Amino acid sequence: MPLIFVNYRTNDEEATATLVDRELSRIFGEENVFRASKSIRPGSRYPQELLKAVRRTSVLLVVIGHRWLEAGGTGTRGALEDENDWTRREIEEALENGAVVIPLLVAGARRLRSEDLPVALGDLADCQYRRLDHRNAAADLGRLADDLIALLPELATAARNHGHGDDHGDMDGNGTARAREGSRTGSRAGAVSHRRRGGMGNLNGDFSGTFVSDPRGPVHTGSGHLYAEQRPDRGGRPVDGAR
Template sequence: MSTHHNTIFISYRRSESQLHTLALYHRLQQEYRDQVFMDQQTMKVGENFRLRIEGQLQGCRVLLAVIGPGWASERLQNPRDWVRLEITTALKRGIAVIPVLIDGAQMPGEAELPEDLHALLDVHALDLDHRRYFEQGVALLLEALREILDTPTPLHSRESGNPRTEPTVPVVDPRLRGDDGKGGGDGADWWKRQIPWAKAYGEKGSDEFDTPWADIEIGGAVQRMRWIKPGSFLMGCDPGDSGGYDDEKPQHRVTLTKGFWLADTACTQGLWQTVTGQNPSHFKGSADLPVESVSWDDVTGLFLPKLTQRLGVSAELSTEAQWEYACRAGGQTPYWFGDSVTPAQVNFDGTVGRTVPVKERPANGWGLYQMHGNVWEWCAGSNRQYSAAALENPPDGQDQNSRALRGGSWHVPARDTRSADRRVHPRVSSSRRYGFRFSLRSIKPGQSGGA
């Protein structure tokens, strides 16, 4: 049996393929027990359907699109059709999508699909004959799933010894972009083509921080995003750190093979109010204060879907591994700036007695402000249990009722604001100490060239 903690999401139409999908679900459960999501089999009576579907899509690695003869019907043209929403969300988030053809169905043509599903046509489909060749088809599917879900030991280059990672955003040489060196030519609009959601863009070295940046603007509220490149780091408490808790151990090597955009600050009250039309925060007085008193369900059920719709790309929460990697910014000390902390560096221990504006303390070397203190920041999933094994792109835990929090707050002691410190609370909890920062993880800039 697989030991991976990854979700396989089965998308299907109840009206045409429920029985075949149920057979597939039970067969996959034999190999990936409790890691396969099928709404009719997994959800409880009375559970919020939309929130559960969104939560499952946020954590899954593979979506199986079960396609019967009547799948590409008029219903698929409705932007609110659940099957369409499930598959388009997976495609936008970079989740692997495998079409599974049943009952002699053929892959639909481009004219039968809305534009946001055209990427589905680039994927080789599995023909699953339930009457004659079911087991053979499942065997092929399992082979594909293992290739996607299996987490290998980080690969190393024989020449450099560096962990294998995917290409990141380049420091773009004007010659590679067709720029004439004077701001003209196609290169002047390079970033507009690669990241059309951005109001402005700056390459690595364009400011004092060691990361490219891109600004988004919603109704006059501007949020700067920082590109967090792929890389490897030691996650958890250093054995020599006397301040560490048991759930931060053992320290282990983690490699992130995909970069992502991360907000340079916790979400502000100004941005939250612009996006949602409300402000639940306890501490008010400035649009630059972090929004707080928000639960994980508030963030993922209200703010992020609305922001995604406005930007046209998927706004999400980071995993614990992504958050800690970004917080450390290449360092390995308890705080990004060293072994000890002062009120000038971190808002903690009730010294101020409330939150402070999101840029009122220094940023780390990657341009991320107040990863320590001010407000706890919600992560994508729950706490996973650590082991000493090296991991690649580890997902968060899959407990449905709780979610991880990182970074500490204005109220807690210094020990609880360290890079490795982690908390877990019910996803419905809200507190004047809870906030968040979001990421844009579906973007892959630099595909058209780079150094």
């Protein structure tokens, strides 16, 4: 069964839910991400399929836009007030079954308040949320994926199996992302880029020693004496070398 369940409301951020599903499916695999319109096969009984999936999922992402509280309602009654509303039922099931529930606030949607929610969903307002801005979607979804990797070792393994580590650093034995050491040429030099003009610095690692940036005049980094060119008209004098 999928480890991630994408919960959303039709007529609010349905297109965003599709975007989230596609990106997380790319990272973790189609089999690990459930979105009703994609994952329920034609002819299947969707109430049973929805409940079975949400009861077995580990993480429920609640995609929330500006119209999430009102969309789908009738008159002055919001859709969430209906006990048979599927968006509500999925969240209730996830909370009752101990899944991690993450509100995903889209395009500046405000944080949920418990007083705006039915009593049965009150805990949703206390769940730590993440934001998704369409102008920064790639970075926001990348951070979300990293959050999920940190939450579940199973997702860390799935990400590694689908090549996520190749783009975002290798995974260690515990499934935690770590920075790749060295470059593709095998260099492990622990040097920091030196951008200052006219100075000296050190390189450590496989390549070690002293470098000189933009030298002006005589340069000496060894032992002994360095003598400047002695010109009678300028009164050149010997310069003592490094001590």
